Amino acid sequence: MPSRRSPLTGVTYMSHDPTVLSIPAGFTLGAATAAYQIEGAAAEGGRGPSIWDTFSHTPGATVEGATGDVAAGHYHHVEADLDLMASLHLDVYRFSVSWSRVMPDGEGAVNAEGMTFYSELVDGLIRRGIDPVVTLNHWDLPQTLEDKYGGWRGRETAYAFERYAEIMGQALGDRVAIWSTHNEPWNNSFAGYGHGVFAPGVKNHEEALKAAHHLNLAHGLGVQALRRTITKADAKVSIVLNIFRVEPETPDDADAARLFDTVANQVFTGPVLDGAYPQDLLTDTAAFTDWHFVQPGDVEICHQPIDLLGVNYYEIMHIRRRRDHDVSVEAMGGTEFPGSERVELFRPGGFDRTAMGWTVEPWGLENHLVDLSAKWPDLPIMVMENGAAFDDDVIDVDGRPTVLDWNRTQFLIDHLTATLRARERGANVSGYLVWSLLDNFEWAAGYGPRFGIVRVDYNTLLRTPKSSAQWFSDVCRTRTIPTIIATALPA
Numbered sequence: 153m154p155s156r157r158s159p160l161t162g163v164t165y166m167s168h169d170p171t172v173l174s175i176p177a178g179f180t181l182g183a184a185t186a187a188y189q190i191e192g193a194a195a196e197g198g199r200g201p202s203i204w205d206t207f208s209h210t211p212g213a214t215v216e217g218a219t220g221d222v223a224a225g226h227y228h229h230v231e232a233d234l235d236l237m238a239s240l241h242l243d244v245y246r247f248s249v250s251w252s253r254v255m256p257d258g259e260g261a262v263n264a265e266g267m268t269f270y271s272e273l274v275d276g277l278i279r280r281g282i283d284p285v286v287t288l289n290h291w292d293l294p295q296t297l298e299d300k301y302g303g304w305r306g307r308e309t310a311y312a313f314e315r316y317a318e319i320m321g322q323a324l325g326d327r328v329a330i331w332s333t334h335n336e337p338w339n340n341s342f343a344g345y346g347h348g349v350f351a352p353g354v355k356n357h358e359e360a361l362k363a364a365h366h367l368n369l370a371h372g373l374g375v376q377a378l379r380r381t382i383t384k385a386d387a388k389v390s391i392v393l394n395i396f397r398v399e400p401e402t403p404d405d406a407d408a409a410r411l412f413d414t415v416a417n418q419v420f421t422g423p424v425l426d427g428a429y430p431q432d433l434l435t436d437t438a439a440f441t442d443w444h445f446v447q448p449g450d451v452e453i454c455h456q457p458i459d460l461l462g463v464n465y466y467e468i469m470h471i472r473r474r475r476d477h478d479v480s481v482e483a484m485g486g487t488e489f490p491g492s493e494r495v496e497l498f499r500p501g502g503f504d505r506t507a508m509g510w511t512v513e514p515w516g517l518e519n520h521l522v523d524l525s526a527k528w529p530d531l532p533i534m535v536m537e538n539g540a541a542f543d544d545d546v547i548d549v550d551g552r553p554t555v556l557d558w559n560r561t562q563f564l565i566d567h568l569t570a571t572l573r574a575r576e577r578g579a580n581v582s583g584y585l586v587w588s589l590l591d592n593f594e595w596a597a598g599y600g601p602r603f604g605i606v607r608v609d610y611n612t613l614l615r616t617p618k619s620s621a622q623w624f625s626d627v628c629r630t631r632t633i634p635t636i637i638a639t640a641l642p643a
């Protein structure tokens with residue numbers, strides 16, 4: 153039975169923990185994607201441009217100038233992709249709506265062709281017994297709203313989001329099982345408007361904090377709009393946060409860890425889940441802003457009751473106080489944030505790494521879920537994203553292209569096991585979704601990193617389920633975690 157040992161804590165972590173070999177009844181399994189990362193057809197079907205179209209077409213913004221113009225071609229392969237999902241026996245499929253596909257200017261006229269695409273996708277899922285999980289904002293803001301209001305820097309964008317949420321609730325609210333307002337607003341605001349490595353490429357800490365606040369406000373307004381319009385009785389409303397698992401290197405680094413937790417996590421969980429921006433946040437960011445953009449009554453709007461907290465987990469954030477201002481810090485998306493001159497995010501040696509360079513630490517997920525549930529005991533949690541990029545080799549088995557991705561499969565075994573162990577320790581965690589169904593456009597990193605359990609050949613758009621897809625399909629079908637991964641190898 154494989155085991156892993158944390159080089160930091162010495163904790164030994166067993167894969168295939170015999171106590172969690174079964175998937176508990178009612179536990180949700182699925183796979184996730186996002187519109188700009190898979191759809192392509194960027195200028196088809198009446199879709200308007202988004203900030204990611206503009207950004208990815210800006211020279212130097214993405215690796216090798218990659219864009220989402222074609223991506224995984226999902227817009228034109230939707231029927232085949234639905235059949236693929238059915239063959240994987242998914243309980244749910246998480247996708248995002250391209251706001252500029254349904255409302256090309258972000259507000260005003262609805263593009264019927266765009267709306268039909270999502271409505272048929274939802275129907276196609278339900279026909280196959282798969283519940284739709286919909287994200288409204290997975291970063292691809294309509295360009296018009298960037299031009300008119302400064303995007304998320306402008307308060308008006310939060311109100312445009314409210315109207316968009318209302319229109320989506322009216323259109324799909326009779327069928328969608330789970331709604332999420334935003335996906336990872338941290339990257340949306342701090343990487344997009346502060347560090348400038350994501351669209352729209354603005355580098356200004358105050359603008360990032362403004363964007364974060366307007367995302368929080370939009371979340372609250374969006375929840376209210378969904379509640380007004382959705383009619384499916386048991387539909388759930390959520391937000392997906394990449395709340396970071398923050399671990400200080402030594403006790404002397406505790407304040408650095410506190411600072412990162414405040415600026416990266418509590419800037420969202422404060423208003424959205426706890427009903428206030430914490431005083432620490434205002435103090436820690438005082439050199440950059442006086443928070444004048446928070447108007448009376450805003451925080452009450454942000455603080456709406458929600459049914460589910462979506463959590464994305466990839467790795468532990470190891471933190472230490474910055475000792476040497478010349479130290480070279482590994483590039484991590486969103487590393488520059490208010491306070492980053494005092495805090496260092498680092499990746500310790502000794503861990504397995506993914507193709508992104510991220511450390512593989514499944515125990516982080518287990519402990520994180522337990523701690524998050526202890527903090528918000530009444531809020532069910534769903535792991536809305538977990539997965540890994542690895543360099544895949546396509547080999548030929550009996551004349552068929554095959555990808556034997558044991559590393560990704562092992563990663564998923566460990567992290568699904570971690571999720572179920574957390575549940576056994578009392579975490580209120582109700583599901584686990586793999587990122588991603590398909591290889592796709594990994595934002596500024598382009599098409600190099602492959603996160604899919606299904607390979608996409610970007611020349612032919614041919615889909616090839618990898619061994620990890622076979623394994624996940626077995627998990628979903630048998631409701632157990634197979635301990636022996638069988639794949640036909642050439643004799």
Ligand code: NOJ
Nearest residue numbers: 186335336464537587594
């Ligand atoms: C977070 C994002 O939600 C998703 O879009 C991205 O591709 C994955 N994590 C991997 O970086």
